[in-house]
Amino acid sequence: MSTLEINLDAPAETAAADKQEQEVVKESPKTGKWKNYQKIAFRIGFLYMLFLCIPTYPKFYEELFALKFSKITYHDFQAIVAFWPPQIVTIESEEGVFGLLNYINLILLFAGSIVGGLIWTAFDKKSTEYSKLYYWIRVLARYRLAYGMIGWGLKKAFPMQMVFPTVGMLNTSFIDMAEKKLYWSHVGVSFWYTVFLGFAEILPGLLLLNRKTSPLGAALAAVVTFNICIANHAYDAGVAVPAAYFAIIGIFIVWYDLPKIWNLLVNEKDILPYRYQPVISEKWQRNLAAGVKWTFNFLFVPVAAGLWAYGFFNGNNYNIPSTPGLAGAKGYYNVTEYRLNNKVVPYTPQDSIRWQDATFEGWSSLSYKTNRGAIADRMIGYSPLRVKNDKKNNRLNQVNTQDSDQLDKLKKNRDLGVTRWEVGGMAGERRYFFYKADTVNHILYLQNKNKNHKEETQVLHYSRPTANRIILNGINEFRDSIYVVLDRSDKKYPLVEGRYSSVKEY
Numbered sequence: 454m455s456t457l458e459i460n461l462d463a464p465a466e467t468a469a470a471d472k473q474e475q476e477v478v479k480e481s482p483k484t485g486k487w488k489n490y491q492k493i494a495f496r497i498g499f500l501y502m503l504f505l506c507i508p509t510y511p512k513f514y515e516e517l518f519a520l521k522f523s524k525i526t527y528h529d530f531q532a533i534v535a536f537w538p539p540q541i542v543t544i545e546s547e548e549g550v551f552g553l554l555n556y557i558n559l560i561l562l563f564a565g566s567i568v569g570g571l572i573w574t575a576f577d578k579k580s581t582e583y584s585k586l587y588y589w590i591r592v593l594a595r596y597r598l599a600y601g602m603i604g605w606g607l608k609k610a611f612p613m614q615m616v617f618p619t620v621g622m623l624n625t626s627f628i629d630m631a632e633k634k635l636y637w638s639h640v641g642v643s644f645w646y647t648v649f650l651g652f653a654e655i656l657p658g659l660l661l662l663n664r665k666t667s668p669l670g671a672a673l674a675a676v677v678t679f680n681i682c683i684a685n686h687a688y689d690a691g692v693a694v695p696a697a698y699f700a701i702i703g704i705f706i707v708w709y710d711l712p713k714i715w716n717l718l719v720n721e722k723d724i725l726p727y728r729y730q731p732v733i734s735e736k737w738q739r740n741l742a743a744g745v746k747w748t749f750n751f752l753f754v755p756v757a758a759g760l761w762a763y764g765f766f767n768g769n770n771y772n773i774p775s776t777p778g779l780a781g782a783k784g785y786y787n788v789t790e791y792r793l794n795n796k797v798v799p800y801t802p803q804d805s806i807r808w809q810d811a812t813f814e815g816w817s818s819l820s821y822k823t824n825r826g827a828i829a830d831r832m833i834g835y836s837p838l839r840v841k842n843d844k845k846n847n848r849l850n851q852v853n854t855q856d857s858d859q860l861d862k863l864k865k866n867r868d869l870g871v872t873r874w875e876v877g878g879m880a881g882e883r884r885y886f887f888y889k890a891d892t893v894n895h896i897l898y899l900q901n902k903n904k905n906h907k908e909e910t911q912v913l914h915y916s917r918p919t920a921n922r923i924i925l926n927g928i929n930e931f932r933d934s935i936y937v938v939l940d941r942s943d944k945k946y947p948l949v950e951g952r953y954s955s956v957k958e959y
Contacts, residue, residue, distance in 0.1 A: 827881030
């Protein structure tokens, strides 16, 4: 009886095994001839990805070859990994910065890739498959996306992109802030959430550096950057295109493995993992490939991270000035008395000269509010203008507002180039001044930090009769004599109350 059962079951088991083996074989690589539509699709995709992953504008190479490695900073590494796709046209309009026209260059590039792919098809009649080219374009896309994700993530892992709100920002009306400023400042309130966002970008980048984990890294990168793209549209941040094209690169990389993933997870089939790997027979070629790989990995991961860490912990935060302010002066101040040319000016919110309040930061910045507008940087980050080195069409964004790195390399005070976080993205009624303090003669030499009003300077003598009172008198930016009595207010901020123990204060 048992023998009969065995004999009857054996064919069934053999048939099941054969069927399973056949299903596995179906997932094996097809090394034969590609279908015509596959070849055409590859040619288009290859050209599109090639131009997305290689810098095509001269300014990138001008800045790259002008680097001095003895003075290199994290800014330089970020400039290398944050390059934009080709900028064929620049549409200087609200729709061109925030709307669908913002994607015009990605669309034009894709259209050009279609034309190029069809021309390639017309001339290439002999090729039956492109496994080798497909491999190398994925390698290029993988490392381009990996270094980009790690570079952008380091800006948040060492929180310098979205930092803790300044005293001036905390005393700026909600309605006076641009959408991007609201988003960045509210994220910056939570130090550890900002760090988490950084590692959410760094992790996919690290996974992309390894061939075996690259599909997971590409999928995560596509999800993360698509979310960033949506957030940029929601808050009018103006950098939706880089996020979108990172998502496109991620989708391109993971596309190679999607059929296998689909059959494994959806169709519940066994699959045979396979990746085309070119054979490098010469030892020197293998050594060269390994040397290039580990050199760039070393530069754009540990070295870049070290430079960001050095900047963060040693006062080179590109959004936060580094010159110390008056000791113990940080805070919000009510303007108790204000005199203009020895005449007392009573408080009125309509006055365009009288200060309504004042703030001192932990660094050398003094701000005050008055009913007089200024040309404010919208803090959009409209990088196509930088790509084209366009200094004229900057109505929607000031392209040279953040030049602390250049000033520092020239051994000038970097704080006059650290302006965006304080000045950008807010209505211009709060005036921000950098001050150089002569603590012996008790004089403050002030210069407006807004580059549109950099000609505004003041020379004010100061005295501090009590710990919470500062008296200023001297010549203002209009060459009038002023006398200002400031009394510090113990103001509480519900937005940040209780978070001081978990944030880095600057």
